[in-house]
Amino acid sequence: MGTAQTRGVFGQPTDHSDNPEIDTAEALAGLAGEQATARLINRYSDQAMIFHGLRLPIKLRTDIDHLIVRDNAILAIDSKFWSVGTYWSFGDNLYRGLAKTVTPTAMTQAVNALATMLSVPNHQCSVITVVHSKHDKARIAKSAFKLSQPVIGAPRAPTFIDQWVADHPGEPSQRLARKLLNIFRKGASR
Structure with a gap:
């Protein structure tokens, strides 16, 4: 069995x-x-x-928009393009202005399934939603970061991701890389 690639870009948006x-x-x-x-x-x-x-080779409608794997830890990113407005949370609910809106959670379910497939403990997996908007005019309140699947605006995403990468030094193990590449190949064919 050869050496698995532990760095690089796989797939397309x-x-x-x-x-x-x-x-x-x-x-x-x-x-x-x-x-x-x-x-x-x-x-x-x-x-x-x-x-x-990343499509999982199981019956699950949600794919994983983006995944960063480093040091046997996983950061999944759910990309959204939302209307201009102010987004905030109260409890487990997300609001745009005063209107309740859909709270993103499907990605968390997909990442939990992936973690099980990879034998990676859930505490090694993080999921965030990055919100893009026209001219980055959507404002995401800090309260939205407290949701079970935290929501942040695109302008704050680089700082968050830089910190996550710094907190997880090192490449994935060969075992994890092989499993991920196998899941990627199987999911791409479904």
């Missing part, structure tokens, strides 16, 4: 155009957010494994 519940305008906006996040995290490709559009 997806537009979710294969989802009948998403119209073309939503798909294009979502792709813009995914591409922006990809540009942000691809700069770590010489230090980590970076995955875009």
